[in-house]
Amino acid sequence: MRGAVRSALAPIALLLGGAAQAQLGATVSVDSDYRFRGVSLSDSKPAWRVTLNHDFASRAYAGVSATRVELARDDQYSQLAAYAGYVTQPLDGKALEFGASFSHFTGDSSYDYVEAYAGVLAEHWSLRLHYAPDYFGRGVQAAYVDAGAHWPLSEQLRVFGHAGALVPLAGRSFGPDDRRTRLDLRLGIGMSVGSLDIQLAWVDATRGGPYPAVYGGRRNTWQLGALLSF
């Protein structure tokens, strides 16, 4: 798997020039429920996350993050994610983005997986397509379409919305639910005050879809999050 990570990140490393103008930032966040593509990865419990991000003058970026997850009841792991990408110079206010991420789960590396993504970014919206050849290490190829938008209400307040579709493409299936496309939705309001950012969002998802999916718990919930940047 280390080889896979190196392969995924190697092209990005070539872009990491201009370190003199790089901007390093760190964030610590807490969510009332860690919802990933509409599914709780924390058994509907609060979860923390620490992220380090580096933006390079060449418009490349890279980062790592760690968070607590609970993929099966009372099986707690830490998810370590590394990501890197590149954003092109905007043309008519729109830029293209390419990147890859790798997730490793301490305690059970069978869930590890790599994902590549590409998208279009504008000032108030973004559209990305993610592709994972082995989604959560379960032998399923999956694509995820991710559309997001936000609008400022004032200097501090903004509203945002996100819609996603997780599509199983090929691979193993454990039942008819696995072969479904799962849609998820996130709508909310956010507030930034200095280094603190607070979000309140309504999250919902349809049934089934590739693992992990909503098999038990609630498919919709309010989610509160706070992020502190350094």
Added chain:
Amino acid sequence: MTTARLAKLLAALVALIVVLLLAVPAVLAAEPKPGQPTEADEAQRVLVLLDMPAPHFRPDANYAGGYVDPAARSARRRTVNALARTYGLRLVTDWPLPALGVDCYVLDVPASLRPDAVAERLSREPHVAWAQPMNMFRLQGQPMHDDPLFALQPAAREWRLAQLHAAATGRGVRVAVVDSGVQRDHPDLAGQIALNANFVTDHADTAELHGTAVAGIVAARADNRVGIVGIAPHAELLALRGCWQSAGADTVCTSLTLALALHKAIERGAQVINLSLGGPADRLVQRLIESAQQRGAIVVAAADRRQPRGGFPASLAKVVAVVDEGPASSPAMIAPGTDVPTTLPGSRWATVTGSSYAAAHVSGLLALVLELQSRAGGSVASPADAIALGADRRVDACASLSRASQLCTCDCEQAAAAGSIVRH
């Protein structure tokens, strides 16, 4: 965790965010405002522009979801604080300018140092996109006459305004007036202003002479039995206060206040931006003007006859430079700007003179041209094509509209005889 406990937790969290949403702005509002800076204070400042990394994918669901990445912004804040310590400066405020992909920081320079020299040294720092002194701009209006409004508007005669309005009134065209404060409830302006925004936070937001006068020329209400008729009475007027009237009745602006007003004009998709002002060449203001032009906006500026090529920003490429009387030493066009009756604060009207008001006429005329071109399904090839000029570089309003619509606007008999355009 049981469902009941989760519900309690969520209820507590929701209560917390409601308290924060209500309390934090109140706390911020309760903070004492800093002393109002004088012109000398403003001139002793520099602007430092730091590149803002493009927004991008992040794995944290709590990411702000906007152009301001909170972690990257903290990094830039650390950078500017380090620069302030190194150069002995004081950070005053900061503004994101996403249209340019930069964050703008305002810093006070000690009296013992020259702001332009500090800016030059800061520009060489590896983290800095560029730095510049805070320039001061002065609006181009002449002292107005305080006579009652009885005279006809020059545009009514020279431009045959009533005939122009039979063809177009600027409907659906957004015109940004970057100027001093506009009296929004003036009888001739009430209901005409689609957006009012103030970027001069250090001076009380109030109705001011220059802004109210320019706004009236552009878009005063028509057929309301009071006052005057704007050149584009149905345009969507964006009144962006980037300048203020100082104690000496001079109207001034800074690089920052102008930049913020221009940024708002870009953000709101202004199709015409009126800048009835002039000052020293300014990189930040120039970049925003170019950004607006790249997005299709036409920028109109009052030209200063005493300056080469009309001064800044009138001399910039593709900026429509306007003066009030000929002969113009610069390539500026000439539009009505002498003894123009217009709106003034205090719900009054009086006559004004100056290139500022000539520029306002052209901004209004461009709104009419854009309305006609939009109806015809076309677009402006270049600002120079939008306005037709006579031999003495005087604006020919009728010909401008005829060219935009390919229909006769004035002198229809003559035009029909010549067979050049279709009778309207």
